[in-house]
Amino acid sequence: MVVTLGYAEAVDEEFGREVFPSKIGGKPRWLDPTRPLAVDRVVCDECTKPMVLLMQLYAPEDEPASAFHRTLYVFICRNGACHKTGAKRCMRVFRSQLAEDNSMYEEDAGSNDVSDDNDDDDITWALRPQVKAAPLCVVCGLAGTKGCSKCRARLYCSRDHQLADWSGGHREQCGSGKTDNAAHRRKLQRMVFPEHVIVSEEEPAQAQAEAEAFDEDSDDDGEDTEGITAEDMALVPASGERAEDSSVDVDRAFLVFQRRIQLSPDQVIRYARSAESPGPSEPLFVSDDGRPSIGADANADVPACEKCSAAREFELQIMPQMLNFLSIDSVDPASIDWGTLLIYTCPKSCGSAGYTGEVICRQNFSSQGIGEKFMRAMHGDDSGFTKQFDSLNI
Ligand SMILES: [Zn+2]
Numbered sequence: 001m002v003v004t005l006g007y008a009e010a011v012d013e014e015f016g017r018e019v020f021p022s023k024i025g026g027k028p029r030w031l032d033p034t035r036p037l038a039v040d041r042v043v044c045d046e047c048t049k050p051m052v053l054l055m056q057l058y059a060p061e062d063e064p065a066s067a068f069h070r071t072l073y074v075f076i077c078r079n080g081a082c083h084k085t086g087a088k089r090c091m092r093v094f095r096s097q098l099a100e101d102n103s104m105y106e107e108d109a110g111s112n113d114v115s116d117d118n119d120d121d122d123i124t125w126a127l128r129p130q131v132k133a134a135p136l137c138v139v140c141g142l143a144g145t146k147g148c149s150k151c152r153a154r155l156y157c158s159r160d161h162q163l164a165d166w167s168g169g170h171r172e173q174c175g176s177g178k179t180d181n182a183a184h185r186r187k188l189q190r191m192v193f194p195e196h197v198i199v200s201e202e203e204p205a206q207a208q209a210e211a212e213a214f215d216e217d218s219d220d221d222g223e224d225t226e227g228i229t230a231e232d233m234a235l236v237p238a239s240g241e242r243a244e245d246s247s248v249d250v251d252r253a254f255l256v257f258q259r260r261i262q263l264s265p266d267q268v269i270r271y272a273r274s275a276e277s278p279g280p281s282e283p284l285f286v287s288d289d290g291r292p293s294i295g296a297d298a299n300a301d302v303p304a305c306e307k308c309s310a311a312r313e314f315e316l317q318i319m320p321q322m323l324n325f326l327s328i329d330s331v332d333p334a335s336i337d338w339g340t341l342l343i344y345t346c347p348k349s350c351g352s353a354g355y356t357g358e359v360i361c362r363q364n365f366s367s368q369g370i371g372e373k374f375m376r377a378m379h380g381d382d383s384g385f386t387k388q389f390d391s392l393n394i
Pocket residue numbers: 044045046047048049077078079082090
């Protein structure tokens with residue numbers, strides 16, 4: 001199975017002109033700028049505030065023709081406390097797509113005449129000049145359907161963002177004709193996550209091979225664990241009591257996970273759907289526990305597509321490393337956290353217009369201890385984590 005990895009990079013000037021960006025944070029860039037998403041689709045069930053963009057990914061499909069351009073949008077609540085609940089309450093994912101023949105985009109004639117082969121990848125697209133983008137919320141970039149009641153010049157998705165803008169600086173500026181000052185702009189910027197480009201690269205084949213080899217080794221009858229004792233595996237300091245506790249389980253999925261990502265530790269996304277290897281792909285789970293149930297049953301974690309009844313399939317996952325790019329305080333116990341976010345979508349990319357809700361599931365590390373140590377290691381603060389895993393000699 002070929003997996004494409006996504007990495008976060010700083011935005012440059014050129015990125016501002018990108019029509020189909022893949023990115024973390026910032027405001028959404030809508031595939032159909034005439035129909036931005038309405039706020040009522042992304043209200044957090046916990047705090048009732050609008051969620052903000054976590055990331056968007058341009059993931060076009062050859063089939064059906066209506067998915068020629070295709071973008072996935074992931075929204076999450078900014079309030080860390082809301083993430084103590086189920087992912088479905090504080091996270092959303094939407095699919096938006098357009099056929100090649102559409103009223104929005106045309107081939108950018110001036111840009112690809114130097115190309116030898118007329119590969120689709122070489123075509124540069126541009127928004128048709130006559131396309132009139134819909135007004136957006138100045139805070140978050142969702143559909144701006146409410147105006148400032150005084151100046152009527154600023155638009156918002158919700159009263160919540162109107163209030164945030166008012167206290168953030170619009171109170172002083174309203175009706176004055178002045179543009180936002182730097183402090184006001186910074187406050188607005190902090191309402192959304194910092195923007196980064198997602199660049200992609202195929203996963204080194206070695207990563208898969210090593211993880212599989214390890215997985216098979218440890219899949220034996222349990223007698224032969226290559227000299228690894230429960231004590232070696234315990235991620236907590238082995239107090240007398242703990243060391244004797246033979247029920248300290250090795251979370252095999254976590255070890256496979258760790259093994260597989262160590263060659264590319266900065267990956268923020270794993271994209272697993274590909275035309276070359278049809279059929280459902282498996283996520284890289286971070287734990288043996290908490291795997292989502294998939295089924296036709298509407299109560300399954302991953303139910304069938306509500307539109308066409310096809311069983312949803314795994315498409316991509318968001319890695320814990322993405323948390324490093326969100327400027328959130330990972331030490332705060334109420335901060336946003338995950339082991340991995342798994343995104344399941346309709347394999348037929350059914351429907352054409354609007355925003356089709358898909359499914360996002362969160363899997364946590366099996367123990368808080370593993371997650372924290374893992375994140376610290378990712379932050380470059382080793383604190384014995386890597387050494388501990390090296391010593392396992394796996
Ligand atoms: Zn919330």
